[in-house]
Amino acid sequence: MLVFIDESGDPGFKLAKGSSPNFVTTMVIFDDHEQAKSCQKAIYELMKALRVKPEFKFSKLYSPHRDTFFEVVGRYEFRTRSVVVQKELIYSDALRTVKESFYKFFVRNMLQHDGGALVDAKVVVDGSGDRAFKRAFRSYLRRHLDSNAVKKLELRDSVKDPLVQLADMTAGAIARSYNPERADSNRWRSTLRKNGQIENVWEFR
Template sequence: MNFWHPDLPSDMSEEEVDKFVNDYKSVSEFASTPVPPSMLVYVDDSGDGGFKFDSGSSSHLIMAAVVFKDLDQMSALKAAFERCRAATGHKAEFKFAKTKDRVKDSFFAEIEPVEFKARVIVINKNLIWARKYRQNASMLKNLAIHQLLDHGFGHIRDAKVFLDGQDTKAFGIPDSHYVMNSVKPGAIREVKFADSKSTIGVQLADMVAGAVNWRVRTHKHQVPKYFEILFPRMIQPEGTLWHFK
């Protein structure tokens, strides 16, 4: 056999060489196999970055990240979505602001057994006075994403992060490198801009953000029931509910 390796003794038999070659190939293939990320993180928001409160701007901006440390739980989430659709007849994307209350009731009941944590930042815009944020809605959303991902306190690490690709302009994010370079080293392995219509994790983040927004908003009547269902997932240290000031 015409095979040479610096660790291969010159007096090996043909059978020994064959075994060495097969072992070498197995190790090489194993080394080249992509290692999955340690966790999956899906991010979306509720509310807006505007400050025209007399013209319909929301009182709060909510940015939510749902964190899956067990990657197999995505299958459980998919099954929960399917059960909710079967029970309610809901066919569209799950977006909190556009989903009927009876569908919300079913949705939050069905996801109860799914294992994930929620890290949420709440920004009361009435407390934000910096001109750069009040004059640029995307800068405020950018700030919220940066603060949420950069303050993981070790609970977001080696993560693959999914952001709604339709919102990147609204978030003021030019590309994935911008996000990765704005957080602590080791927190994020990869950033992907996803289509929320086909990415159930982003839809879950939207539903979580919307539930928190309904609880804290002051420009409309507060509805706390969905927030109360989700709150145990926000308990520190793996979860968080951060009222940013």
């Protein structure tokens, strides 16, 4: 089992000064390694065809490119699980003031509350942050995760892995669905749902 994790939004709480109102973290789960390999290749080829550089990132794409991306990945077998954090509902001082704590907490919660989805999984998380943070993050997750669920944990730069980019695109599609003022708010989440690729969306309370 292969799992790829990325997020949409930021951990900041200055909502009146540009921080995102929501934070979404998503894991993309492939039960079949061949499906993962084929999907990875298809995303890489699409990147070249659309001349997207250096990576697919939901927030930076034109809508037609998003449409094409989700049409292509819709041909492959994977499932997604997401946690949606509406920041106005978060009152913990630690989560509101320490960005690293916020990020680690919600990635951990998504992996722990997996509904039994993870078994001997190799988990790849978008590797943002400096070396010290990466070491601390890996150590933090290993302390809290069931070793039967997560066999291996790796942090990897999304630019180097199209399947981490898939997690970013999925997280972005879920996050967009929580902006009802946008005419396209449900456009890409609906595509994922139609393709049977959304297993769970957990609205954190």
